Amino acid sequence: MATLHISNLTLTIYNHGIFVLMSAALSFLLIVWRFSLAEAGRSHHFEGPSSNPVKPHSITIVGSGNFGSAIARLLGRNVLRSPKHFRSEVRMWVFEEELDDGRKLSDVINADHENVKYLPGIQLPTNVRAVPDLSDAVRNASIVVFVLPHQFLPGLLPRISSCLHRGAMAVSLVKGLDFDDEGPVLITDMIREGLGEDVSEVCVLMGANVADEMARDEFCEATLGCPDPEGAGAVLQQLFDCPTFRVEVTPDPIGVELCGALKNVVALAAGFCDGLDWGGNTKAAIIRRGLEEMRLFCKLLHPSVRDMTFFESCGVADLITTCYGGRNRKCAETFARAGGTMAWDEIEKEELGGQHLQGPQTTSKLHKVLEQKKWLSRFPLFRSVYQIAYQGRPPATLVQDL
């Protein structure tokens, strides 16, 4: 953009002849200025060429569970690298809880810099501040990071609306999907509707990002889906990206977001496969077919979705992690070993201490959409997973129709 300004300027002045030298000198100075900005990082994307630089962004994380705390650790560290672009304090909204020793969770986080309940044993940067009051947490924030189960959003969004900095950016790290009678309801749409004109852009960040591994600084990647990669995308990339958490930006937020939810259906298939003691050929085939059906479903629903998104971390990488290591895979393995006779809530109780599993619920809601749209025959894997999970079809028939 700066380069364009220089060319326009040069051309305009050129015609006047006597300004040629002046113009050359000015161009040189602008190039030097532009170069120094580029050197300073990706800052030039959101700092215009005006002499009044934009104020540093104020960051709030809404959510403080396992993944939220790992993200707080990442962002707390990252903002310190770019003081010109981000305020040093990262606020984290904490749903207040009293711990066994009578202390409040937010007090412990602020005193000991550790989320002892959801990410124990990991030090958080001292510039991460836990805030139990939601309005306090988001007041004047210019970037809000949502990282909590989607069920909480309808209750929180009205309270967040109008507290934000005008034109704030939102980014959803919420994995999961809601459905209405028409089909999937994107979390980003829910946020956009909930916050209205308070936000300028709603983006989404997904990928193979298991929280505990992130917190140990093991290398991973993420995909940032953003309608405006050069603007908000570049700011958010700078906020999230670091050498152990590489962020790639794609202009396909819908594809990125749908990947995060649909993968859990494929993970059930992978878990059935493991529970049946099938080998690597079959598991790879199931994962591949799953990726194909994810891609087809996204494109049927939203023709703008790009094939390339499925090669990103949010696509193939997150799917692989989930199909080899996730909770949905594990529970589906148990389901298949029990011959399909255990109820899902029983398995959740046994394997996850009653915590809720995304996969079966997504499978069921997805099936309803496929049925309504008369797409069932085009999604043999999704259909088989539903029939096995809910209709008593034997797990061993999983690959029969593929």
Place this chain on the structure above:
Amino acid sequence: MATLHISNLTLTIYNHGIFVLMSAALSFLLIVWRFSLAEAGRSHHFEGPSSNPVKPHSITIVGSGNFGSAIARLLGRNVLRSPKHFRSEVRMWVFEEELDDGRKLSDVINADHENVKYLPGIQLPTNVRAVPDLSDAVRNASIVVFVLPHQFLPGLLPRISSCLHRGAMAVSLVKGLDFDDEGPVLITDMIREGLGEDVSEVCVLMGANVADEMARDEFCEATLGCPDPEGAGAVLQQLFDCPTFRVEVTPDPIGVELCGALKNVVALAAGFCDGLDWGGNTKAAIIRRGLEEMRLFCKLLHPSVRDMTFFESCGVADLITTCYGGRNRKCAETFARAGGTMAWDEIEKEELGGQHLQGPQTTSKLHKVLEQKKWLSRFPLFRSVYQIAYQGRPPATLVQDL
């Protein structure tokens, strides 16, 4: 195609008015004929509507190792389903060996219908015939299936040439790749040059196809790369496809073939990752980056290669299987656990009883090509794998440049 004939015919005759009814009746008969052909399988692709049906194909498999025997089992069974299109006898060229009991391997296969040396415990169909003499094995074959280490090809091709049925089809299941100073030498090109005008088409079949799992009839997929999907592609699909071995045809033989060799380089990276005890995030990121570099390399070398090929079994699925279960992964894990201090031939001796590993060799030759073409900076993962495998770079730095 048959449908088109019907329409032309109908239109031509229609203008003559009095032939309308005749034309309708003829169309009906043609539709019935077409329907019966479709019911009979995919046969209509290579049997024209002429009254002289093409003779059944005569199949020879060149190679009888672990994978070759699993393929013989598959083809032996498949040809019996389509007696109109394939002769019932499948010949398998066996490199003759004397077993410990003094019997010859080919005699045992023909008497007991089991390759006791390379696929023990698995019954082969009785219509698979082991033939120790190469000329006898390939004489008048109209489809030759190559499934053996590529090192043997230069010695065999001149002996095969001119024995084949004129216009025979060849299909390569050879995983591996040769390199000359210019870059990779495709096995299909080697076969095409070696057999010259004796073959009409050289195709390639790759995918997540571990032999032992195939032999147990576990579900898997494969990708058939064929320049003419409607012609040779359809014949070969009919020959290989069955409910437990699903074959998809793509018109991108080069992409399919290169996938099969390059995956072994990525498998070394995955093995290093396992040997370093890194978690699922990192392993998924490595596999994804590997897939990206495979895609980029193929497209730089052959711009005709299609992105979609990497979503096929030969791409993402074979890569997953190899990175979770293969021998290259295993040996690379051992390499990383030893801190990069063991030599590759030592590891091969220990892990594989001295059998040769594809990955390190391909890595080294690939690196030479990247260096010559000045592409090293675009392939950080391939470069790191080479430096770790051959230049003493510590395995723990694998993801440093990604």
